[in-house]
Amino acid sequence: MDLRFPLGCLGLSIALLITGGCSPDDKPKQASLEDRNAAFEKTLDSIKDQQLKDAVADLGGSLLLLERARIKLQDKPVETEYGNDDLALLKHYPDSQALSDTYINGLFVLRKNSSSDYLTDLEPVFPFPANSNAEFPFPHALEWQSVTLSNKQEVPFQPEWSETDPGIQLSPSSANLSNPDDLTITYPYVDGIETANAQQPQPLMLHGKVEVIAPGQVVNFNLTRDDVGKTRTDGTISVTLLSLDKNVAEVDIINSAPLAAEVRDTALNPLIIQARDHTGQFLSRAGSINENAEQLAFYQQQLAEMLKQTAWSDAFGQQLDDEQKAFEAEHPHHYSKVYFNGTVENLDISVLDFSTANVTRKTIDLPVRKLDKTVVSKDIQTLPLSVVVYDDQAASYLKGSALEPEQLIKSVVISQSVEDASAATIEFSHPPTFNDELLGVLPDTSEAPVTFFAEDEHGQRSEPLELPVEAFDVDPHTGVITYDLNLFPETPAYAVGSMPLFIASIDKHTLNTAQLPKGLExxxxxxxxxxxxxPADTWRFYAKDDTGNYLKEVLAVSHSTEADGPALFDVHYFYGQPTRIESYSRTDLNPVEYGFEVKLVKVPDITAPH
Structure with missing residues (x-):
């Protein structure tokens, strides 16, 4: 099954979410790690038994990866970055089982538009945000089994497409890495026979199985630095804050109640650690290490036992399993050391209590729906959904509708590139806001003056450089200045000028769905x-229900009467029943002049010593 355990995994659980290289201080540690890695590779090469070799590679590789993660995390610069509340979803439902039911019953399948006559892509759509830490906080698994076609043929799911299989195949899509859940139906290609996609058997129903483990309860603790070294208890659950430094927290929990019988053989991590800074906002996580010193020593001992073997045996595998179960029985604690992007003021610790659990296993038969983003038809398709899902990011995002010039100017980030001397760039950007959505087409007549200066002997600006027109180009729409250093009489050191930015004036109105104006239905x-x-270039619409929460928009479809023709109407589908509609419309476009003086980076001298 496609195991989706966002809070834990089998064996070593390493969450390394950082990017970038190593700091200079890392070099001795990295060198030592690389030496160990090289020695480990030699050890692997000396193992002849493939099953033993695979087991050693898995455990030893995990230990080395854990060490690499620890080094990177502990030396990563502390830069503030905010995230979302991972448990916001739970706050909208009466209990954990209701959240599980929403996940299962909110799943549906779209047929994606394809230009190929031999491929048809299917996109499973999940009710909660995909590819995020807050995707779904409970252990869950999804397994696709088959698809029923219009000719009544049932095609089984296979994990990989086979080049030698002559029939119709259903397998994971390899074309879309951003949607790893997508599936592809592959039709056989017969040389010399042209078959249009419409003539191929069409997918009607996707079949599968889903499993969700909902904890009996979620217990919450709020801790500060005053709680370091102390144990807080609520019912059968005890939480100890082992340490809390600037951006890292170390926590240990224990649940004195045993796991529910139906989940005792399932790997579960019941611990969710979140942090807030002095602003009260949630900090994003840089990564975590979920093994303490005792666990690491145990895994190293098991690796040492493996390396004494000459071949793998079922008896030895059973011995390792028994040793692990015995260790876990003697050490029922759950440990986590979490690194955050920012300075921690408060910790919000949530413990999923699996001493009682609701395990939902369900066979799912999902009709395949065709709802392209653009449709040449006046017919409105229904998308009945029995669940309600809220958009927890909408409220903060919509605050960006009213943007002051000073806010925009302060948020501008200037970046430079001189990798290509003939197309060096200065780029002016800012974090996207809701206001940006309604800017529309920017005027072409905007002036963006820029003057380049060389540098005098004191490192200050000298006289402006006289340049041919083709030496540089300013694109106010993208906020990019491109210049060709080959056309400059001498190396420029400064660029001074003004880049036009824009703010939309936006009107907001709240409409009762029982009394919508003409043009809205x-x-x-x-x-x-x-x-x-x-028109979509000047209007946006958000929906709320009777709770006052924003409903999540499932998708939007634009209808027209002819291909590439103007849109007649758009249809916005929501998870839930809207009772109020918020409208946002652009009434004006206001220019904001951003004056700048940029010290230019120089093209590196490739002959200079490193």
Missing amino acids: LKGNALVVDQKLF
Whole structure:
């Protein structure tokens, strides 16, 4: 099964989410680690038994990866970066089982538009955000089994596409790495026979199995530096804050109640650690290490036992399993050392209590729906969904509708590139806001003056450089200045000028769905928007239900009467029943002049010593 355990995994669980290289201080540690890695590779090469070799590679490689993660995490610069509340989803549902049911019942399948006659892509759509830490906080597994086609043929799922299989195949898609859950139906190609996709058997129903383990309860603790070294207890759960430094917390928990019988053989990590800084916002995680010194010593001991063997045997494998179960029985604690992007003020620790658990196993038969982003038709398809899902990021995102010039100017980031001397760049960017969505087409007549200066003997600006027109280009739409150093009489040291930015004036209105104006119509969970009265380049719509929370938009479809023709109306589908609609419309476009003086980076001298 496709195990989705965002909070834990079998064996060593290493969460290394940082990027970038090593600091200079890392070099001795990295050198030692590389030496150990090289020695480990030699050891692997000397093992003849393949099963033993695989086991040693798995455990030894994990230990080396853990050490590499520890070095990178402990020396990573502390830079503040905010994230979202990983347990926000739970706050919208009465209990953990209701959240599990929403995950299962909110799943549906779209057929993606394909230009190929021999491929049809299917996209499973999940009700909660994909590819995020807060995707779904409970252990869950999803297994696809088959697809039923329009000719009543049932094609089994296979983990890989086979070049030698002459029939129709259902396998994971290799074309879209951003959607790892996508599937592809591959039709056989017969040389000399042209078969249009519409003539191929079409997918009607996708079959699979899903499993979700919902904890009986979630117990929450709020800790500060005053709690270091102390143990807090709630019922059967005890939490000890072992340490709390600037950006790292070390926590140990124990649940004195045994695991529920139905989950005792499942690897579970019940610990969710979040941190907030002085602003009260949640900090994003840089990574975590979930093995303490005792666990590491145990794994190293098991690795040493493996290296004494000349061949793998079932008896030896059973011995290792028994040793691990015995160790876990003697050490029922759960440990985690979490690194955050920012300075920690408060810790929010949540413990999933699996001493009682609801395990939901369900066979799913999902009809394949075709809802392309653009449709040449006036017919509105229904998308009935029995679940309610809220958009917890909408409220903060929509605050960006009212943007002051000073806010925009302060948020500008200037970056430079001189990798290509003939196309060096200065780029002006800022974090995207909701206001940016409604800027529309920017005017072409904006002036963006820039003057380049050389440097005098004191490192200050000298006289402006006289340049041919083709020496540089300014694109106010992208905020990029491109210049060709080969056309400069001498190396420029400064660029001074003004880059135009823009802010949209946005009007906000709240509309009752029972009294919508002409051009807006609610059909079930779908809002139909007339594009003549409410064109998409100047209008945005968000929906709320009776709770006052924003509903998550599932998808939007634009309808027209002819291919590449103007849109007649857009249809916005929501998880839930809207009772209020918030409209945002651009009423004006206001220029903001951003004056700058940039000290230019120089092209590195490749002949200079390193």
